[in-house]
Amino acid sequence: MNPVATALWNPIVAKEYRSRMRTWRSPVAMTVYILLLGGLGWAIFSSMTFAARNSFNAGQAANYGQGLFLYLVLFQMVLLAFITPALTAGAISSERERQTIDLLFVTKLPSFSILWGKLLASMSFVLLLLLLSVPIFSLVFLFGGIELDQLAAAFLVTAVSALTLGIIGIACSTAFRRTLPATVSAYGAAFVLLAGSLLFGLLFPTDVDPNATSAPAPPAVTYLSPIIPLITIGTNGPISNYGVRNGNNNIYPTAGGGMACSTTPGGVQSCYPIGPNGAVSKAILGRSYNPVQARGTTIPSGLFSGWQYWQATVTMQLVLSLIALIAGALLLSPIRHLPWRRRAAAPSTT
């Protein structure tokens, strides 16, 4: 076998696919997922059509498209945050509980292959769910207001976040002998990643420098959460007032649900910022706290200055994934060759 084939050779993946797809659980999970996401899409769609029954123009349509998209990507992220840890947190610990892991350790399969085989199998299912949601997301294009690159970026952020949660789940699964603590810690990690990092921005906001030429940005830790880039992608506007001292900590950006534009019969276009729910955001219109306001979807200052929010998030999550993967691989092998674990001293003969 050549080295590439050896590296890719992994019978675990095929076995996991078989076991997973032969149960009723997988089709049921897929159906429930689609029903939930579709149900939300339908609910938003009907509320919008209800609100728009008196007047409707192209600007509003784009705005509805953005709103629908934003709610769908955020809801999809939350759904996956619930599903992914459940898929991976039992991957290794259930093998331990079922006493099948030793049978794998005595084969020629390297421990790392066991790890990535399990990961690939779980992540393929997540990918399948993402693909299943594509038709629902295509609803957004009925309204417009969202470009294909926004959709791609949002899916990338969602997929990478799911991968990170998956790898953390696998690492928890190798660290704990039993599935219950592994699952609890994997969900804990998912919560910290999604909400904890946002909370950090609220608790420890960036101090505003009045002389700065660039707008303040939330602390870098907050980019770990996929929520911020999903909002900036969905609204196509900057994050401001969140994670910045003296901001009003409104997580929605200045531009709210984007700019609503209308064209007068004379050909003059006028735009005004609105919230994601379609309402004109009065609080934002009248107040300006910061000397310089953020524009566009790039991070205005700080560690990732000039990056897109989603780029910072994807980078940070991939780094976190790598760390978790290495930790998992070190913890998995039956004889843990950890640097701090040396062989014990020779026993005294009695």
Place this chain on the structure above:
Amino acid sequence: MIAVEQLTKIYGRRTALDAVSFEVPRGEIFGFVGPNGAGKTTTLRILAALMEPTTGRAFVDGADVSRQPDRVHERLGYMPDFFGVYDQLTAAEYLDFYAACYRQPKARRKKIADDLLELVGLTDRRDQAVDTLSRGLKQRLCLARALVHDPAVLLLDEPASGLDPRARVEMREILKELQKMGKTIVISSHILPELTELCTMVGIIDQGRMRATGPVQDVIRQLTSGRRLRITVLGQREEALAVLKPLPMIHAVSALNGAIEAEYEGDDATAAAILQTLTAGGIKVSGFSQLEGGLEDAFMRATEDQQ
């Protein structure tokens, strides 16, 4: 084929293995006997490179278990005392999966699975889900699994535990078949009768220490000090006991269920002399036979010193 040198394993403050050493030459069946918790599973797990010894070394076909675990795994088939099976897989798929894990080429895997299912008598269960098999059948399937890469050495940890007598006999037949194929087999057990007729060598372990090791008859001889006679007489038990007790070669005499058991030091000529003495004393001897010293007896003696 297997060499264990001064193997010691300490868990916290408990010494599970205390300088255990033994050797198993190629083609032998080594019975690893000891009460529960004696250290059998620990020794086998170290041999399977699933655990690191605190001190000491172990080799499987020349490969050091601590330094060359991959080479050890190539040469070794391991069947743990407790193991699970995967849901949603058939017996053939189960074997195919493990054959793939041992990097057997895809083209050969079907034949391997079919041959092994035939060896363990599970051909008719080929397409049955493994989690629905009975315990005895699972044990047989797990044995087949340990053979997918045709290893030279088999480590079987309590292969017959939890099996009904019929399944136990079937397991023994399979092991005999494997012995004919020239495999070196280590079987651990806390049940003695299932081992006596199968093993060519035996090691007795108790409380982490090796009490005796070697060919079965050597160990029995080593541990049971003398030979034993079973004598039945026609109604003259007391007289017979009176004749036997003063004899210098007799260590101990006891009356059991109407027969007399006498332990003596010596060979067959000594036994003949004892019979002559009895008949010369006017005792009507109706039965006179030498008792084979069993492994069980040897085992009891080896472990009772510690009590």
